Amino acid sequence: xxxxxxxxxxxxxxxxxxxxxxxxxxxxxxxxxxxxxxxxxxxxxxxxxxxxxxxxxxxxxxxxxxxxxxxxxxxxxxxxxxxxxxxxxxxxxxxxxxxxxxxxxxxxxxxxxxxxxxxxxxxxxxxxxxxxxxxxxxxxxxxxxxxxxxxxxxxxxxxxxxxxxxxxxxxxxxxxxxxxxxxxxxxxxxxxxxxxxxxxxxxxxxxxxxxxxxxxxxxxxxx
Numbered sequence: 001x002x003x004x005x006x007x008x009x010x011x012x013x014x015x016x017x018x019x020x021x022x023x024x025x026x027x028x029x030x031x032x033x034x035x036x037x038x039x040x041x042x043x044x045x046x047x048x049x050x051x052x053x054x055x056x057x058x059x060x061x062x063x064x065x066x067x068x069x070x071x072x073x074x075x076x077x078x079x080x081x082x083x084x085x086x087x088x089x090x091x092x093x094x095x096x097x098x099x100x101x102x103x104x105x106x107x108x109x110x111x112x113x114x115x116x117x118x119x120x121x122x123x124x125x126x127x128x129x130x131x132x133x134x135x136x137x138x139x140x141x142x143x144x145x146x147x148x149x150x151x152x153x154x155x156x157x158x159x160x161x162x163x164x165x166x167x168x169x170x171x172x173x174x175x176x177x178x179x180x181x182x183x184x185x186x187x188x189x190x191x192x193x194x195x196x197x198x199x200x201x202x203x204x205x206x207x208x209x210x211x212x213x214x215x216x217x218x219x220x221x222x223x
Contacts, residue, residue, distance in 0.1 A: 002140040009067035035092035130169035
């Protein structure tokens with residue numbers, strides 16, 4: 001289960017671009033908390049603490065206590081040049097509210113994959129999976145085993161063992177999570193072999209045609 005993040009917050013007395021710029025100059029980040037049919041609350045956070053929380057890697061799939069309110073982060077805006085956070089949107093939630101949230105995927109048991117042992121490459125299609133889960137039991141990550149997987153195999157979401165109480169937001173059980181593909185060297189070798197086999201087949205076909213023509217000529221002479 002992902003850890004709860006706590007951020008101190010102060011109410012914004014003024015809103016607007018000018019007020020937001022002033023906050024950022026003071027090392028603060030404007031934010032808003034909305035949801036649960038309540039009035040949006042305009043707040044600001046300490047930038048250093050926010051950056052520290054963002055660096056955990058689980059900011060977007062953790063319960064965040066902001067100024068005593070239980071929330072989920074729904075959007076973080078960053079400066080296009082400096083990458084500093086410039087605004088955050090938080091959604092209020094109840095302690096056991098059912099939420100849909102994107103959770104990072106981690107692949108395990110790589111040493112037990114025949115395909116990877118022979119040089120295959122794991123092509124990750126979905127780095128995150130959306131789960132519908134109790135807000136009190138949001139997993140920090142989803143472990144996907146590649147045990148027994150060989151080159152050419154596909155891992156579908158229906159193959160993934162989800163945490164207890166969680167369901168996939170994607171209803172299609174054939175939704176592709178990852179595939180195990182041949183490395184470029186192996187592909188080149190396979191293509192070369194296929195080309196050789198095609199050339200041999202073409203030569204054999206030409207030889208058969210020549211023999212058939214020769215037989216037909218001999219038959220004509222015999223007549």
